[in-house]
Amino acid sequence: xxxxxxxxxxxxxxxxxxxxxxxxxxxxxxxxxxxxxxxxxxxxxxxxxxxxxxxxxxxxxxxxxxxxxxxxxxxxxxxxxxxxxxxxxxxxxxxxxxxxxxxxxxxxxxxxxxxxxxxxxxxxxxxxxxxxxxxxxxxxxxxxxxxxxxxxxxxxxxxxxxxxxxxxxxxxxxxxxxxxxxxxxxxxxxxxxxxxxxxxxxxxxxxxxxxxxxxxxxxxxxxxxxxxxxxxxxxxxxxxxxxxxxxxxxxxxxxxxxxxxxxxxxxxxxxxxxxxxxxxxxxxxxxxxxxxxxxxxxxxxxxxxxxxxxxxxxxxxxxxxxxxxxxxxxxx
Ligand code: COA
Numbered sequence: 634x635x636x637x638x639x640x641x642x643x644x645x646x647x648x649x650x651x652x653x654x655x656x657x658x659x660x661x662x663x664x665x666x667x668x669x670x671x672x673x674x675x676x677x678x679x680x681x682x683x684x685x686x687x688x689x690x691x692x693x694x695x696x697x698x699x700x701x702x703x704x705x706x707x708x709x710x711x712x713x714x715x716x717x718x719x720x721x722x723x724x725x726x727x728x729x730x731x732x733x734x735x736x737x738x739x740x741x742x743x744x745x746x747x748x749x750x751x752x753x754x755x756x757x758x759x760x761x762x763x764x765x766x767x768x769x770x771x772x773x774x775x776x777x778x779x780x781x782x783x784x785x786x787x788x789x790x791x792x793x794x795x796x797x798x799x800x801x802x803x804x805x806x807x808x809x810x811x812x813x814x815x816x817x818x819x820x821x822x823x824x825x826x827x828x829x830x831x832x833x834x835x836x837x838x839x840x841x842x843x844x845x846x847x848x849x850x851x852x853x854x855x856x857x858x859x860x861x862x863x864x865x866x867x868x869x870x871x872x873x874x875x876x877x878x879x880x881x882x883x884x885x886x887x888x889x890x891x892x893x894x895x896x897x898x899x900x901x902x903x904x905x906x907x908x909x910x911x912x913x914x915x916x917x918x919x920x921x922x923x924x925x926x927x928x929x930x931x932x933x934x935x936x937x938x939x940x941x942x943x944x945x946x947x948x949x950x951x952x953x954x955x956x957x958x959x960x961x962x963x964x965x
Pocket of ligand 1: 669
């Protein structure tokens, strides 16, 4: 018979590139202004990789994993599986996960990428948690990391002001303490709305009615208004549905770690559910939207500041390209 197991978060880490791109910097090469960006998005600045220094997704993810391993106090040889959620891996083959595993010296562990855009880290956390519970693996490293500046068209001011680069990671391990780990989690996709957020590789990828312009290739295309509506609806429905399923009230959750897509959307959620500021932290003001990197980097920052303590109930929510969305209610 399958032995029951809990799942413990042994450690977390994140890494952001040093270089900053402020709203003021953007005004030097784009028709925009600080007030417009702050009011619509809550962003002051973002961190951006310098590709001339070799700063890419593999590099950023490796740093995040190294920080999480140091926090967890584990060696690379202890890792059974490395899951890497990204939309900005340098190559489709090999998986970024394989190169990061190589960089940290984890030879022979399972390693693969997950493509669920901004929901990627929560997809990975769901899968990792279930594989540990099932007894397949004992120690899993889960990473969410994106270098969004690599897929930004800075002539498109409606999109490029939103995004930045960051990666975060968590080390998960099986424990006999059954109270720890996922209480309930979900992963969803609605592919019928894929054209609201996509990265065309060839002009043929552009949906009917949109210009098949070669200058749009390999840069993120977004229908901002539709995505905003989807964000607000998804956040609300996901939080309500998750709590209903387990019969918990909003005030019983100790921390909400939400995808950092737009501070306005998060503020709407805060008001709707009457969540105190300290339970709905944000980092979008300093980092922008870092896609798969947003949730794990915020989680690490909150943990290091003393939040998400042992025994706390943490709700994770994210949504993104696909369109995808995912959630997790986790007992620390
Ligand atoms: N600076 C100044 N003006 C800008 C601008 C910028 N960077 N970008 C767009 N504008 C202008 C537009 O041209 C438009 O001008 P017009 O009224 O004269 O035509 C006006 O501002 C409004 O544009 P609109 O695109 O309707 O703005 P918005 O209120 O929808 O805000 C977003 C744009 C992108 C901030 C908002 O739609 C959003 O946050 N969407 C969700 C994005 C998201 O979460 N994506 C990630 C998913 S994981």
